[in-house]
Amino acid sequence: MIYFSRPDAVWDGKSVHQVRQNLGRELAREYPAEADVVIPVPDSSIPAAIGYASESGILYNDGFIKNRYVGRTFIEPTDSLRKRGVALKFNVINENVLNKRVVMIDDSIVRGNTTGPLIKLLKDAGADEVHVRITCPPITSPCFMGVDMGKQDDLIAHQRTVEEIRKYVNANSLSYLSLGGMMKAVGSADGYCQACFTGEYPLPVDLETVKTGFEKGIR
Numbered sequence: 001m002i003y004f005s006r007p008d009a010v011w012d013g014k015s016v017h018q019v020r021q022n023l024g025r026e027l028a029r030e031y032p033a034e035a036d037v038v039i040p041v042p043d044s045s046i047p048a049a050i051g052y053a054s055e056s057g058i059l060y061n062d063g064f065i066k067n068r069y070v071g072r073t074f075i076e077p078t079d080s081l082r083k084r085g086v087a088l089k090f091n092v093i094n095e096n097v098l099n100k101r102v103v104m105i106d107d108s109i110v111r112g113n114t115t116g117p118l119i120k121l122l123k124d125a126g127a128d129e130v131h132v133r134i135t136c137p138p139i140t141s142p143c144f145m146g147v148d149m150g151k152q153d154d155l156i157a158h159q160r161t162v163e164e165i166r167k168y169v170n171a172n173s174l175s176y177l178s179l180g181g182m183m184k185a186v187g188s189a190d191g192y193c194q195a196c197f198t199g200e201y202p203l204p205v206d207l208e209t210v211k212t213g214f215e216k217g218i219r
Contacts, residue, residue, distance in 0.1 A: 012191070018047075021047045023051065023136075024105060025052065026177060028056040028133075034101065037100050039063030039064065040062075052133065063102065064090045101129040102129065103132075104132050107134070110149055116170060132169070133177075135177050139155055139196045141201075144201065147196075
């Protein structure tokens with residue numbers, strides 16, 4: 001619901017678009033920022049940025065233009081392809097961030113290859129500050145239920161604290177929505193897997209198993 005679902009979808013009787021706005025509102029309550037503009041990392045973060053702006057009273061605007069012909073960068077097979085994908089995928093609308101303190105809303109940080117280059121794009125375009133707000137808790141454990149996140153050591157939040165990640169991506173501040181805040185925005189904690197945030201899986205898993213192991217029967 002946070003990342004992959006279509007915004008017009010209804011999941012468990014809940015509007016995905018509305019839940020994402022709720023995530024942004026909860027994030028604004030938990031982690032306000034002194035800023036001039038709220039921008040999303042398109043596309044799935046747009047409703048959350050609208051919610052954050054509405055709750056905080058900070059102006060919402062577009063900051064990035066997205067190339068629709070580049071796929072999801074966090075599931076590219078190598079770091080070099082993921083980093084190149086960011087450069088190809090986004091351009092900045094300079095006048096919307098020039099000389100401004102920006103709150104950049106994103107739905108997640110997985111490997112950490114996307115956030116830093118996006119911040120650099122904003123600062124190169126003239127943003128004075130970039131405050132990053134993430135609509136879920138730190139992803140510390142891999143998914144074995146169908147999302148290709150790599151192994152545990154590939155996940156930046158497994159290796160670094162929030163402050164270490166902030167320094168790594170060169171954000172002026174970095175905050176993640178709490179697990180409680182996320183489930184409050186969703187409306188219920190019942191029936192939702194939280195393993196990538198908590199490391200507590202609904203069934204036994206082998207943390208050494210990788211994507212190719214499922215696909216080819218090897219490790």
